[in-house]
Amino acid sequence: MAYRYWCGECRHRTSWLRQSEAERKHLDHYVAEHPRIALGGRIEIDEKDPEGGSGCLLVLVLLSLVLVLPAACQR
Helix, strand or coil, X not given: CEEEEECCCXXXXXXXXXXXXXXXXXXXXXXXXXXXXXXXXXXXEECCCHXXXXXXXXXXXHHHHHHHHHHHHCC
C-alpha cells in the first residue's frame, strides 16, 4: 500500500510513498514549517497500489499447484 500525509496547518501533502517514508517527510515538513505546533493532519491510503499485489501472486501459485499436482500423481 502507499500512503500520503496531509498537513493539518497548510495545504502541503507528501507524495504517495511507503508508510515510513511518508511519515518521515510529514515530520520533516512540520519541523521546517511549523516548528512549535504538534504533528497533525490526515493520512490517505491507496489500497490499489501495485506493491500490494499479493492477491495475484496467490492466484498464480494456486493455479500452478492445480496444474502440477495431477501431473506428479500420475507417476
